[in-house]
Amino acid sequence: MLWSKLFIPTLREDPADAEVASHRLMVRGGYVRQLSAGIYSYLFLAQRSLLKITRIVREEMDAIGAQEFYLPALNPAEVWQESGRWDVMGDNMFRLKDRFGRPLCLGMTHEEVMTAVARGELRSYKQLPQIWYQIQTKFRDEPRPKSGLLRTRQFTMKDSYSFDVDAAGLDRSFDLHHAAYGRIFSRCGLRYFDVQADSGAMGGSQSNEFMVVTGAGEDLVVHAPGSNYAANMEKAVSVPAPPSASDPEGALEPEEFATPDQKTIAEVSAFTKLPETSQMKSLVMAAGGKLVMAVLRGDHTLSETKFSALLGAQEVRPAHPEEMREALGAQAGSLGPVGVQKMRVVADEALKGRKNMICGANKDGYHLKNVTPGEDFQPEWADIRQVSAGDTCIGTGEPLRIEKAMEVGHIFKLGYRYSERMGLRVLGEDGKELTPIMGSYGIGIERILCGAIELYHDKDGIVLPVSIAPFTVVVTPVNMGDEAQRLAAQSIYAACKALGLDALMDDRDERPGVKFKDAELIGIPYRITVGKKLAEGKVEITVRAGKTMLEATVTEAAAKVAELAAAAAPKPEA
RNA sequence: CGGGGCGUAGCGCAGCCUGGUAGCGCACCUGCCUUGGGCGCAGGGGGUCGCCAGUUCAAAUCUGGCCGCCCCGACCA
Numbered sequence A: 001m002l003w004s005k006l007f008i009p010t011l012r013e014d015p016a017d018a019e020v021a022s023h024r025l026m027v028r029g030g031y032v033r034q035l036s037a038g039i040y041s042y043l044f045l046a047q048r049s050l051l052k053i054t055r056i057v058r059e060e061m062d063a064i065g066a067q068e069f070y071l072p073a074l075n076p077a078e079v080w081q082e083s084g085r086w087d088v089m090g091d092n093m094f095r096l097k098d099r100f101g102r103p104l105c106l107g108m109t110h111e112e113v114m115t116a117v118a119r120g121e122l123r124s125y126k127q128l129p130q131i132w133y134q135i136q137t138k139f140r141d142e143p144r145p146k147s148g149l150l151r152t153r154q155f156t157m158k159d160s161y162s163f164d165v166d167a168a169g170l171d172r173s174f175d176l177h178h179a180a181y182g183r184i185f186s187r188c189g190l191r192y193f194d195v196q197a198d199s200g201a202m203g204g205s206q207s208n209e210f211m212v213v214t215g216a217g218e219d220l221v222v223h224a225p226g227s228n229y230a231a232n233m234e235k236a237v238s239v240p241a242p243p244s245a246s247d248p249e250g251a252l253e254p255e256e257f258a259t260p261d262q263k264t265i266a267e268v269s270a271f272t273k274l275p276e277t278s279q280m281k282s283l284v285m286a287a288g289g290k291l292v293m294a295v296l297r298g299d300h301t302l303s304e305t306k307f308s309a310l311l312g313a314q315e316v317r318p319a320h321p322e323e324m325r326e327a328l329g330a331q332a333g334s335l336g337p338v339g340v341q342k343m344r345v346v347a348d349e350a351l352k353g354r355k356n357m358i359c360g361a362n363k364d365g366y367h368l369k370n371v372t373p374g375e376d377f378q379p380e381w382a383d384i385r386q387v388s389a390g391d392t393c394i395g396t397g398e399p400l401r402i403e404k405a406m407e408v409g410h411i412f413k414l415g416y417r418y419s420e421r422m423g424l425r426v427l428g429e430d431g432k433e434l435t436p437i438m439g440s441y442g443i444g445i446e447r448i449l450c451g452a453i454e455l456y457h458d459k460d461g462i463v464l465p466v467s468i469a470p471f472t473v474v475v476t477p478v479n480m481g482d483e484a485q486r487l488a489a490q491s492i493y494a495a496c497k498a499l500g501l502d503a504l505m506d507d508r509d510e511r512p513g514v515k516f517k518d519a520e521l522i523g524i525p526y527r528i529t530v531g532k533k534l535a536e537g538k539v540e541i542t543v544r545a546g547k548t549m550l551e552a553t554v555t556e557a558a559a560k561v562a563e564l565a566a567a568a569a570p571k572p573e574a
Numbered sequence B: 001c002g003g004g005g006c007g008u009a010g011c012g013c014a015g016c017c018u019g020g021u022a023g024c025g026c027a028c029c030u031g032c033c034u035u036g037g038g039c040g041c042a043g044g045g046g047g048u049c050g051c052c053a054g055u056u057c058a059a060a061u062c063u064g065g066c067c068g069c070c071c072c073g074a075c076c077a
Helices: A021-028 A044-063 A077-083 A111-121 A167-187 A265-272 A304-311 A321-328 A417-421 A445-455 A483-498 A512-522 A532-536 A557-568
Strands: A032-036 A039-042 A067-069 A074-076 A095-097 A103-106 A130-139 A154-164 A193-196 A207-213 A219-223 A230-232 A255-258 A280-287 A290-297 A316-318 A344-348 A357-360 A366-371 A380-382 A401-415 A437-444 A473-477 A503-505 A526-530 A538-543 A548-553
Touching: A021 A032, A021 A445, A039 A044, A044 A067, A044 A130, A044 A154, A044 A167, A044 A445, A074 A077, A077 A103, A077 A111, A077 A417, A111 A130, A111 A154, A111 A417, A111 A437, A130 A167, A154 A167, A154 A445, A167 A193, A167 A207, A167 A401, A167 A437, A193 A219, A207 A219, A207 A445, A265 A366, A280 A304, A280 A321, A280 A357, A290 A321, A304 A316, A401 A417, A401 A445, A417 A437, A437 A445, A473 A483, A473 A512, A483 A503, A483 A526, A483 A532, A483 A557, A512 A526, A526 A557, A532 A538, A538 A557, A548 A557
Parallel strands: A067 A130, A193 A230, A290 A344, A344 A380, A473 A503, A473 A526
Antiparallel strands: A032 A039, A074 A103, A095 A103, A130 A154, A154 A437, A193 A207, A207 A401, A219 A230, A219 A401, A255 A366, A280 A290, A280 A316, A357 A366, A401 A437, A526 A538, A538 A548
């Protein structure tokens, strides 16, 4: 295509309201323009790149036998009411009414619609397994859209759903997706982590997230560089760093002592001159209308995800001050597990084997010392602790790293939730009805592009992987007024196209500096510069990643780029 | 929803405190010039100063309300 005819509105300066690199560069590079908070117009370059991404996704989904559908984004309330998510989704769902007042919503995901199709049509176990997918626009009324295309109110998702006769079948469908996702993200050129994740309150057993490590991300991944361990922060486990002071010896009895105005762990630690690791933190939480006490080492943080999973509760919140006072007779800052009868007490396993520690006395202004978990109080033991910096890997003992990351894909085993509630049944081999088991698998299409840009950019702009760049190569005649250059550039451009390269011809009557800057900004992997060396029959090939440069003759330039591109973006194995 | 910031030409910003002709750079248009890193010269077009109300002889500027956008937090099957 001819650059002079295209709409690629690059900006010389950074947009004022773009914070993260992908947002800033996509606006500057003329990929996108914002229409409203969390709503973007994808211009020519973004659309080309997104089409390349979706093509890769399609190829890999088709390769595992998945079938592409296209489902309505506009959904009647009924199906969401049947699944129970009409209420669960709350304000995150865009809702509207039609002219007759019938409630509708814009789809956030498509479990309901897929299940509705399935229950109308699937009759026999012989029709299973099925994997259905679509690439569709999703709508979520985010409380805070942010970071450009990272968190938007309208976005594109590849979502697939599997239907199997039994758990073993679901395992196979899950594994197929797991492998396909790895191929998809690799082919898109992403460096990613495949992490164990929490499956959330919506049911389901196994769950993996595909995460791209970037400071722009909103999640945290915990990983050990030397081993295979990687997990979402919510689910991660670790060996805690040892306490910084050893516990006092002896079978000591708990003893009350005054701690006026010392409430936080830090305050009590300073007051007692004993480190935070010698304190016990007692948190009273309300779950499902009941109070539960969580006891942790002073320097540790409660993982609300693990805690609520343990309790099987949908919602866990800190107890109100009145609730604490009523149940324990003291306020936060002086609470402790000793003598507590009215509520469950769950202690984190990091406290196992510890003795003679300090905790609140359930009496304002007082704490207890010489408290030994398991002796002076009998808790339920569980891992309810969030991994923290300094912890080590359970498997290898090496230090764990905690890094910010962005979720680009999520696969998980749904179980029977939707099929059960929405009445999806087929006849089994034995002639009895059975409820198919489902899986759900999502990929954020725009997030792949964002992730690639976050990972690969420099001060001059975007450095996209060949497989998802809007163009593979740009042919840049330095001086359009020079006929020899123009003709040579045209022949190279034609040769590129003949080789099937996605080529762009920068035929604009611009200064060379402008053309170079623009090509670098928008991230085209290769540039063939036709300039002063043409007198010797030579042109230059510049590789955007690393800005390396090599020479080639006019006749061989296109083939050389094709070779480089093929090496950089291998095709899928047949 | 809580905290902070910002709204003036397509983009980036100044002007506002101390009320009185709406500015600068980039981009855009015309002409000349130039052609290996966002050239140069000359001329030109483009604004309900976010919206509404108030104060005033007079409001981009002061006051009040509203709206929008960005950032932090809460939230995120």
